[in-house]
Amino acid sequence: MAKVTTRLNVAPVPPDEIFALNHAFGIDTHPQKVSLGVGVYRTDDGKPWPLPVVQKAEKELEAASDAFRHEYTAIEGDAPFLPMARDLMFGFEGKPSEEEAKARIATVQTVAGTGANHLGALFLAHHMKPRTVWLSNPSWANHMTIWELAGIPRKTYPYYHASTRAFDFDGMMSSLENDAEEGDVVLLHACAHNPTGLDPNKEQWIAIAELCERKKLFPFFDSAYQGFASGSVEEDAWAVRYFFTAKPDMEMCVAQSFSKNFGLYGDRVGAFHYVTNRASSSLRDVVVNNLCHLIRGEFSMGPRAGTAIVKKVLSDEALVKEWHADLKVMSSRIRSMREALYAELVRLQTPGTWEHIVQQNGMFSYTGLTLKQVYALKDQYHIYLLKSGRASISGLSKKNVAYVAQAIDDVVRNVN
The missing domain is CATH 3.90.1150.10 (Aspartate Aminotransferase, domain 1)
Known part of the structure; x- marks a missing residue:
């Protein structure tokens, strides 16, 4: 034999x-x-x-018994959900330049925050080809796996000062200043850093943004805890919103999760946002098109049930x-x-x-x-x-x- x-x-x-x-x-x-x-x-x-509000939304959705509730969505995701996720993250609030600002953001639905991180890494690997991604030391362990699978070399910047058990701001800034190169990606936790629980203060965030702009680094925010960390969606999105509004000539992206703040751990609700600079907003639809190409080859489209809950809540002022x-x-x-x-x-x-x-x-x-x-x-x-x-x-x-x-x-x- x-x-x-x-x-x-x-x-x-x-x-x-x-x-x-x-x-x-x-x-x-x-x-x-x-x-x-x-x-x-x-x-x-x-x-x-x-969450009680989630249970209420589920009951209302069940009572509505939408005949299309198990149908496919679009490749880019549930159409009404996408601007809701974007506005929650970036917080336009009727500012005079609101439409111009929104035109800079390409948004697609993902399989939770992990899927958003993965899709973003894959998109950048294909279309920006960064030489290095910088991760905090320590960071969420899955960040290392995601960027390894995307084929991008990983380096780390100091984040945790063991002897003082504090955020090592000086170490982070020194490392990125001396060693990061133009076009490198810098992975930043928007709030409630995992695993340390230590975040930069607002003055430090401003300095980080200045460094990224000056050295032409690409900020990649992972926002897993908006609203869950402080109880305020505005406070927990402060860093993302500052980078977006104060640095309009700098491109960036955000991986957004609804697992923690809606308690939808198993429903896998997320979004990925690519932010163009203000001179390149005409590329937004092309970015979405290319993100959809990756989505179609991986999972075709995001799950529907969890986004229906998020939509129901975010579209109702009382909820x-x-x-x-x-x-x-x-x-x-x-x-x-x-x-x-x-x-x-x-x-x-x-x-x-x-x-x-x-x-x-x-x-x-x-x-x-x-x-x-x-x-x-x-x-x-x-x-x-x-x-x-x-x-x-x-x-x-x-x-x-x-x-x-x-x-x-x-x-x-x-x-x-």
Whole structure:
């Protein structure tokens, strides 16, 4: 019998850490187990929270029973959804130059924020051919994978100062100033930096924009937490809107996700926006055309159900007001859990400084715990967080925060 061989040249790749950690948590039977790994919002009871405004929109959509609700959309996406997503991100608010500004933005629907990041990377790889993409160190792990698959060499700029547990603004600026070259892409987190929870302040954002313009770098914003981080969609979009309005001669793009701010994690709602400079706005439709070419070859068009919910909410003034209230509920609970964990660590007189927990912003905290301490938390206390020490604050609750703080206190004192 002839020997059967394969033409495949494959080797195992490391499993995704977050999903592997979530699986390990799922099969753990310990009664006090705590998940601080996956980045999803949870109530104080540790349960998912379908936003009340989303539930209301779903009921209204079900009652309407649109016969076309399962039909195909256009390749570029759901037509009414696209300007709503764009306006939410860029916030025109009836300014005199509104139409001129909108004419600069090419928008398409994507498969959530990950799909927007991937489509943007692929589009730039095909049509701009950057020599390098600069990612923050650290960054969301999937950024590295996305740009690797797009075939663009990756470099990193300093972002986190370990000894002070603070944003390394000077390191970032020095690295980009000295080493980045014209045409390089710079990946920027619009707010609630993942994984550190540390964002530039407004003065620092202004300096970053000046550097990008002067050195002719290409800003690529990842906006995953608009409204979720601070409770204000305007505040969380400040950096994107500043770059857009203050630097009209600079091109840029934005990957926009609705997973966190609408709680539509599994519905995969997102958008990608390519911003031309004001002299090249006539290229907008050509950009959309080329983005559609990539979309057609990958997934044909975006999912429909989730965008119907977003449209329903954003097109109704009363529902928008309810949505803003829901955003404040989520952001306020995250902040209260940061404060509770900090207060417990202070009460326990846990060695070290812990102010960074309340100074950080959004879903995640870079705790400063070492790899050995992270393993000890999992093995001894059944508390799950990433090897980097990144903790999802949403996994904390009034019921478990004292337990988590006591566990951290123990491993900090006894595990080196």
